Amino acid sequence: MTALSTLTALPGLPGLAPGAFRPELDPVAGSLGLSALVAALPLATVFVTLGLLRWKAHWAGLSAVAVALVVAVVGFGMPPALAGLAATEGAAFGLFPIMWIVFTAIVLYQVTVASGHFEDLRATFHLISDDPRVQAIIIAFCFGGLLEALAGFGAPVAITGVMLMAVGFSPLRAAAVVLLANTAPVAFGAIGTPIITAGALTKIPYAEIGAYVGHQTPLVAVFVPLLLVLMADGRRGVRQTWPIAVVVGVTFAVLQWFSATYVSVELTDIIASLGGLAAAVLFLRVWKPQGRQLALDTLGVERERDLAPVGGPEDSAAAGSSATAARAARMVGDHATSIAELDARARALTPRRITMALFPYVLVIAVFSVAKLVPVVKDFLATTDVKIPWPGLAGEVLTASGAPNKSATYTLPWLSGPGTMLIVCALVVALVYGIGVKGLGREMAATAHKMRFAFLTVASVLALAYVMNLSGQTITIGTWIAGAGAAFAFFSPVLGWIGTAVTGSDTSANALFATLQQTAASNAGIDPTLLVAANTSGGVVGKMISPQNLTIAATAVGLLGRESDILRRVLPWSIGLIAAVCVLVGLQSTVLGWMLP
Numbered sequence: 001m002t003a004l005s006t007l008t009a010l011p012g013l014p015g016l017a018p019g020a021f022r023p024e025l026d027p028v029a030g031s032l033g034l035s036a037l038v039a040a041l042p043l044a045t046v047f048v049t050l051g052l053l054r055w056k057a058h059w060a061g062l063s064a065v066a067v068a069l070v071v072a073v074v075g076f077g078m079p080p081a082l083a084g085l086a087a088t089e090g091a092a093f094g095l096f097p098i099m100w101i102v103f104t105a106i107v108l109y110q111v112t113v114a115s116g117h118f119e120d121l122r123a124t125f126h127l128i129s130d131d132p133r134v135q136a137i138i139i140a141f142c143f144g145g146l147l148e149a150l151a152g153f154g155a156p157v158a159i160t161g162v163m164l165m166a167v168g169f170s171p172l173r174a175a176a177v178v179l180l181a182n183t184a185p186v187a188f189g190a191i192g193t194p195i196i197t198a199g200a201l202t203k204i205p206y207a208e209i210g211a212y213v214g215h216q217t218p219l220v221a222v223f224v225p226l227l228l229v230l231m232a233d234g235r236r237g238v239r240q241t242w243p244i245a246v247v248v249g250v251t252f253a254v255l256q257w258f259s260a261t262y263v264s265v266e267l268t269d270i271i272a273s274l275g276g277l278a279a280a281v282l283f284l285r286v287w288k289p290q291g292r293q294l295a296l297d298t299l300g301v302e303r304e305r306d307l308a309p310v311g312g313p314e315d316s317a318a319a320g321s322s323a324t325a326a327r328a329a330r331m332v333g334d335h336a337t338s339i340a341e342l343d344a345r346a347r348a349l350t351p352r353r354i355t356m357a358l359f360p361y362v363l364v365i366a367v368f369s370v371a372k373l374v375p376v377v378k379d380f381l382a383t384t385d386v387k388i389p390w391p392g393l394a395g396e397v398l399t400a401s402g403a404p405n406k407s408a409t410y411t412l413p414w415l416s417g418p419g420t421m422l423i424v425c426a427l428v429v430a431l432v433y434g435i436g437v438k439g440l441g442r443e444m445a446a447t448a449h450k451m452r453f454a455f456l457t458v459a460s461v462l463a464l465a466y467v468m469n470l471s472g473q474t475i476t477i478g479t480w481i482a483g484a485g486a487a488f489a490f491f492s493p494v495l496g497w498i499g500t501a502v503t504g505s506d507t508s509a510n511a512l513f514a515t516l517q518q519t520a521a522s523n524a525g526i527d528p529t530l531l532v533a534a535n536t537s538g539g540v541v542g543k544m545i546s547p548q549n550l551t552i553a554a555t556a557v558g559l560l561g562r563e564s565d566i567l568r569r570v571l572p573w574s575i576g577l578i579a580a581v582c583v584l585v586g587l588q589s590t591v592l593g594w595m596l597p
Helices: 032-039 041-052 057-075 080-115 117-128 132-150 155-166 171-181 186-202 206-213 217-221 224-263 268-283 292-307 322-332 339-348 351-373 375-383 418-432 436-450 452-471 473-482 485-503 506-524 528-540 547-557 563-588
Strands: 386-389 409-412
Touching: 032 041, 032 057, 032 473, 041 057, 041 452, 041 485, 041 547, 041 563, 057 080, 057 452, 057 473, 057 547, 080 117, 080 155, 080 351, 080 409, 080 418, 080 436, 080 452, 080 547, 117 132, 117 155, 117 339, 117 351, 132 155, 132 171, 132 186, 132 224, 132 268, 132 292, 132 351, 155 171, 155 547, 171 224, 171 292, 171 547, 171 563, 186 206, 186 268, 186 351, 186 506, 186 528, 206 224, 206 528, 217 224, 217 528, 217 563, 224 268, 224 292, 351 375, 351 418, 418 436, 436 452, 452 473, 452 485, 452 547, 473 485, 473 506, 485 506, 485 528, 485 563, 506 528, 528 563, 547 563
Parallel strands: none
Antiparallel strands: 386 409
16 A cells, blocks of 8 residues: 555545544565664654764754654655644744743853853852762752753753853863763653643553652663763763762662652652752761862863853854953853852851742742642643644544544644743742843843744754654654564663654653553563553663753753764764663563563
């Protein structure tokens, strides 16, 4: 059967047009393998243009969308109008709620900078430890994990990336460190949204899926602080700071396992992140790392070198000039004071100043905890979501199984979305800090201008995801991979890895592949819950190479346009970690079955 034969009438299905499009699994010459190869062309376009050709992320994203549209129409027989509408819905989803979350998170941060209180927050972390390698663990891993638990969708990368720059990291190293740190909490991020989504799609109780994930991701999380130190200061850093890295990693991993198994999927990352931070504070009372000054000197040299190419083309011709040096200094930010000044500020902190510095993040925790954990509030907010059947698309597209494709209905979480909660927090903080509504407006305008290309990039990436999903490209790739049979257990996390790499969201990866994992597992005689969990765990280590997250990190640290440089830094780590997850899941399906709940 050819792809064009899918454009036949499908009577008897309510709400569907007579000629609704139903994708085939093997539309190219009737070969699943060849069809999967063609379907992978848009993904290959992203990685080649970003990783090899070093294009800017928005051009890479737009080119991948163009390839996906051609593949959808020519290879998969999707009507051009439907393919174009799928792209528009994906772009809308990329802008709201995803970029709305990132935008408001950065606005909140900018308000703290404009008020001067960010310096006190920086000094507060300095009180816990003045060693930049330890601060990488505390800020990127513990604090970033807490932000991931509450908001997710790039907010931790945006906020902690700038904070690491403030304590001495170069922009490129700060971006790489926060992307690596963001792996550990992703599965349970945004109050467990990825796992809850998988449960809703597969009808497996999400608490059961969460318990399985809790027997996988902690084995990755336990090593992440050590890897952060290695990335921050090489082998020397590991030799000098491994005790605190081990203490925090083990504490986080144990609490993540315990919470996911026995407490609550929604609270897992909150408990693990706060526990890891508490363990760090207590351990640093009895132990101090060596080599702090040498690490600071090394980071300082790298920061000066990294900032040289930050400017646009007009700056390149003047590289090495005093004007370029001045621009580089400005890129560090007004808060880039010397370490001596930071020491002095930390000693001068009072309880009130510390409270005010922590206020924005305590407020975020309080608001999100109430919104996500208090049933009455959570239910009320959910009722405010507006579901919009995408004009011209809803009812016109089916899944490969012949069911109406629910992705053609766009959900507008105008009040319940994390971005709305963050902007409310930003307004409160602006009033408390004395910035006022006008000051908040100025920061929003400046941030919007700074992020204009980031908006375009993320919109194009989600347009790509929607075209691939609705045209059948994604399910074809997944079905081909699932053809490995019983051995598929060793490869199943790769689906989550690919899905998260493309969409930037473990939730989206589960939406794409959770039911496929369940079906493939049942056909191969493997525990379906294991492979659904594996999809989530694989997505955890795919997030760091997502063009969406790369752009968020680049925007936050002032390296927009250098996403390819960041990708080359983190890609080997992502590949190594996904290989480890694949081995773990494969063994859990056989000889390590005893370790599952």
